Amino acid sequence: MAKIDVSIETNDLPAPPPKHPNTCPSCHSHYRDDELERSLWVCGHCGHHFAMRARDRIACLADPGSFVEEAADLHSEDPLGFFDLRPYTERLAEAEMSTGLADAIVIGQATLDGRQTELAVMDFAFMGGSMGSVVGEKLSRACDSAAERGVPLIAVTSSGGARMQEGILSLMQLPKTVCAVEDLHDAGQAMIVVMTHPTTAGVLASFASLGDVLLAEPGALIAFTGPRVVQQTTREKLPDDFGLAEQNLRFGHLDAIVPRPELRPTLSRLLRLLDAPQ
Amino acid sequence: MAKIDVSIETNDLPAPPPKHPNTCPSCHSHYRDDELERSLWVCGHCGHHFAMRARDRIACLADPGSFVEEAADLHSEDPLGFFDLRPYTERLAEAEMSTGLADAIVIGQATLDGRQTELAVMDFAFMGGSMGSVVGEKLSRACDSAAERGVPLIAVTSSGGARMQEGILSLMQLPKTVCAVEDLHDAGQAMIVVMTHPTTAGVLASFASLGDVLLAEPGALIAFTGPRVVQQTTREKLPDDFGLAEQNLRFGHLDAIVPRPELRPTLSRLLRLLDAPQ
Amino acid sequence: MPPSEHELRLRERLSRLKSLPLLGGAKLSGELERLQRQLERIAAEPTDEEIWRSVQLARHEQRPYTLDYAERLLDDWFELHGDRGLADDGAMVIGLGKLGGRTVTLVGQQKGRDIQERTRRQFGMPYPEGYRKAIRAFELAERLRTPVVSLVDTPGAYPGVAAEQHGQGGAIARSQAAMARLTVPTVACVIGEGGSGGAVAIALADRVLMQENAIYSVISPEGCAAILWRDAGQAQKAAAAFKPDARHCLELGVIDGIVPEPEGGAHTDHDEAARLLGESLREALDELDGVPGEELRRRRRARFRSLGVYA
Amino acid sequence: MPPSEHELRLRERLSRLKSLPLLGGAKLSGELERLQRQLERIAAEPTDEEIWRSVQLARHEQRPYTLDYAERLLDDWFELHGDRGLADDGAMVIGLGKLGGRTVTLVGQQKGRDIQERTRRQFGMPYPEGYRKAIRAFELAERLRTPVVSLVDTPGAYPGVAAEQHGQGGAIARSQAAMARLTVPTVACVIGEGGSGGAVAIALADRVLMQENAIYSVISPEGCAAILWRDAGQAQKAAAAFKPDARHCLELGVIDGIVPEPEGGAHTDHDEAARLLGESLREALDELDGVPGEELRRRRRARFRSLGVYA
Numbered sequence A, B: 001m002a003k004i005d006v007s008i009e010t011n012d013l014p015a016p017p018p019k020h021p022n023t024c025p026s027c028h029s030h031y032r033d034d035e036l037e038r039s040l041w042v043c044g045h046c047g048h049h050f051a052m053r054a055r056d057r058i059a060c061l062a063d064p065g066s067f068v069e070e071a072a073d074l075h076s077e078d079p080l081g082f083f084d085l086r087p088y089t090e091r092l093a094e095a096e097m098s099t100g101l102a103d104a105i106v107i108g109q110a111t112l113d114g115r116q117t118e119l120a121v122m123d124f125a126f127m128g129g130s131m132g133s134v135v136g137e138k139l140s141r142a143c144d145s146a147a148e149r150g151v152p153l154i155a156v157t158s159s160g161g162a163r164m165q166e167g168i169l170s171l172m173q174l175p176k177t178v179c180a181v182e183d184l185h186d187a188g189q190a191m192i193v194v195m196t197h198p199t200t201a202g203v204l205a206s207f208a209s210l211g212d213v214l215l216a217e218p219g220a221l222i223a224f225t226g227p228r229v230v231q232q233t234t235r236e237k238l239p240d241d242f243g244l245a246e247q248n249l250r251f252g253h254l255d256a257i258v259p260r261p262e263l264r265p266t267l268s269r270l271l272r273l274l275d276a277p278q
Numbered sequence C, D: 001m002p003p004s005e006h007e008l009r010l011r012e013r014l015s016r017l018k019s020l021p022l023l024g025g026a027k028l029s030g031e032l033e034r035l036q037r038q039l040e041r042i043a044a045e046p047t048d049e050e051i052w053r054s055v056q057l058a059r060h061e062q063r064p065y066t067l068d069y070a071e072r073l074l075d076d077w078f079e080l081h082g083d084r085g086l087a088d089d090g091a092m093v094i095g096l097g098k099l100g101g102r103t104v105t106l107v108g109q110q111k112g113r114d115i116q117e118r119t120r121r122q123f124g125m126p127y128p129e130g131y132r133k134a135i136r137a138f139e140l141a142e143r144l145r146t147p148v149v150s151l152v153d154t155p156g157a158y159p160g161v162a163a164e165q166h167g168q169g170g171a172i173a174r175s176q177a178a179m180a181r182l183t184v185p186t187v188a189c190v191i192g193e194g195g196s197g198g199a200v201a202i203a204l205a206d207r208v209l210m211q212e213n214a215i216y217s218v219i220s221p222e223g224c225a226a227i228l229w230r231d232a233g234q235a236q237k238a239a240a241a242f243k244p245d246a247r248h249c250l251e252l253g254v255i256d257g258i259v260p261e262p263e264g265g266a267h268t269d270h271d272e273a274a275r276l277l278g279e280s281l282r283e284a285l286d287e288l289d290g291v292p293g294e295e296l297r298r299r300r301r302a303r304f305r306s307l308g309v310y311a
């Protein structure tokens, strides 16, 4: 038992893709692209929340035209010359090609219902939202930008954990982002975290858990160790809702579960609360 | 259920007295006074810790001749003109007569193995060690004396809870002593608490739990709500060691259980640790 | 009984207000009226029957609870959940909201209205998890620099096996300690039952208020009677002896002011009860405005450290 | 590979020391010898076999654990217990002791020597309760103004149903945050397995050291192999790829120094291993002496915020 590593869930995630990305894995309803977009990628039949790309998320949250991206050109290096079945550099290039993103997070300034904020939005499509040097650095810069501008940070997480191809440096993104959030807090600014499916391992065990307000989307897996590894390691029988947002709320780890259509008004309300003259 | 008060355990404590105070309630061994004194009031047969009077405790802990009592002449008033089956003033006078103490706590300066410290020792024999205005005030003054002299405070607790004859003012001794301990901490000084049988209700829910190091004597009842009230209120089946020091240690609420003969060397060690140049 | 210090202060303030040209208009004349009302109430020592009526009204099943006030008093009210450790205790409510344009962190005990909700909220008796949830809210308030409004309404902390195992005494102590450390303004109001350690756990505030018919006590009348008279039926006698009513608490310096209720009690008109409570809370916060955090903390501790009567 | 910055710094320091008149006598010449040894070790890039040997030695069943060091290094060692909430996690040890006359707060993971102790200590894998116990120790150290010494030795945080329900991820995050807030000097040393989040939870320190044969990694070699090669048997290959050994961690700037072990590994001579560790810890604490608390914290955060490689 002592020999099984437990902190990385990349292997568990994502669930095997359904036949078609527009088919609901829960009720098997099928949607056209424009239907999904109009419904904020929520299944109209069963309420399943489809994964949402970072740019779509930003478009849904930021006032039109208000988003000013920061640090867009940061790219991962390959500090270890890492090579498993394929070189890390090749995996990076492929992810960039397929997602149009330089790494698994997008940060920038925006307004939401006219209120200034900083956004940091992860994208699971880029190597499972894994946190390497670029994710850590950009999240940290988002903290600094929020602190300097005196506005709250909204972080939307989606991650399978640390990016193991960067070895120990990926682990160091945990304390790095923790320090960045502490600096943000010392500057008197708040962080609101929106955990989406999945938020696990290193991201959960660092900045994501340090939000002043922790929100989650319905059905999101939120776990340090995912169900498969827990099952394999301990042979315990898992509760039905093991690791889901709903269980996390019951056990006191979340402030609220917010269905996607209510997310924007909820964040708007929180920004009003955080904006008030003291 | 909502109507049953749960925070005062005076009624539960002490356990019905044995035939003779020198008879061990656990194994029924009987001792002469001088035997008990030599064994630090610990049953040589079964290890039961008899209740220990405040002055005896101080004599065991302080270097001979080093104890300088403080605030010895503080006496309770009777703010409510409280009268139950008998007037509170009469109960006070009787307690003073039978114990030779002005109230349920003795405080003062002392050295222990040559190291300066402040002692605050409760005495269960004075109205069940209940905390009224005098206990609260003297504990607070002990905090101030320790802070001013730059020495740690050692508090030995033994209490059935708040002194209800002083009404709401007895409850106010909880926040009062909490504030005193916070002032002590802000002055950079530590508090070591030794919980002896019983440490319950208001004392446990205030200064006693705020010690930097929490020690307890074996078998001491340490509970906010004692077993009888829990049983009556919830009809739950109680674990065998419900509320005892041993259960508290297991559940993470104590640093160590220290048998009485080891208490002085343990405190001496802790004073050495707290004394060290930083 | 000679006039209490508080009464003297009130009288002085009243005469000062009366001699002022009424430039402040409505606000000032409202103030006058309020003080006059308060004075009349305090002037008369409550009878044993009045004390017992407070006990009954404080526990009235239709009395407004914390969430009733949150919804009425706070704009953009947003409830937060969980202790970040083990549970989300339904007997303790925390959240953010705007009180007259000022964002505050609310902490309060919560009873249930029907039997299902009562069970879910343990009749307003928090577990240690509830006090840890409160501590989290205090720490959040400190970080966000919002004042804390604390509404006290509990028969006491929950008395159960798990509650003891999870450290009920320590949790109550640490909740008070967390409040003693705050450098943001804090106002507590007992809005129903202020039952013992479980109540004071969230009442170590810069200003402590009580609603007119709330009670604040070291033990319930029934518990006191059972212990001292060996007969829980003597509750009314016990209440008369230990005086848990607002007027006596004010007399003893335990609270700073009494919040008026609608005629007949808060349960008769939730909206009006909320309005009156909101007025008092805002006034208390206004008084604390501009006091530096360290000074707030120093005064808060000094206030509690002064409580007690001895010779 | 060109010499690393650390190597350059070492070389410079070495030549400075060599040119000094040896007034310091034994201490200085010991220093010289130590640096020389360290330099030799760093100069050579470890082979894949050497990396794998570190993995094996880091996990050696006779390797000294936290309590073995506490007993040998700390005068008046006094173990503290409990998280003040729910449990006393045996996989996390905290306590007070004197290291060379200076009281320190020790925090460290603890494996078990025999099967019974291993079970009791969950093979060194803490529950959230263990991390809360560590947080309590950090807060105690801040209050008592003692430095923190943190010894890292865990395969990872415990992966179980209750651990998840009790908030494993949040506990690890908050343990790091607690360290990031400290204004007392902090030194961490990986003394065996530094397994992922469960390890870094207590390693956000001013100085981070590793014993010569310790490993520090984002995932175990077996886990990495299972995920990337789809074959846990490829662990040796995985270790060679992600380089969890001390020399590579030093190279990457993740650690500040390597603590030498006795020839053959720490398990061959616990006393000597403790002596060498104690020397390094004291040296690290000496370096931090006199730095104001706020400055320590600022530098600590800046240090961790600088980690990462990107373009």
Ligand SMILES: [Zn+2]
Binding pocket: A024, A025, A026, A027, A028, A029, A043, A044, A045, A046, A047, A048
């Ligand atoms: Zn569906």
Ligand SMILES: [Zn+2]
Binding pocket: B024, B025, B026, B027, B028, B029, B043, B044, B045, B046, B047, B048
């Ligand atoms: Zn015996």
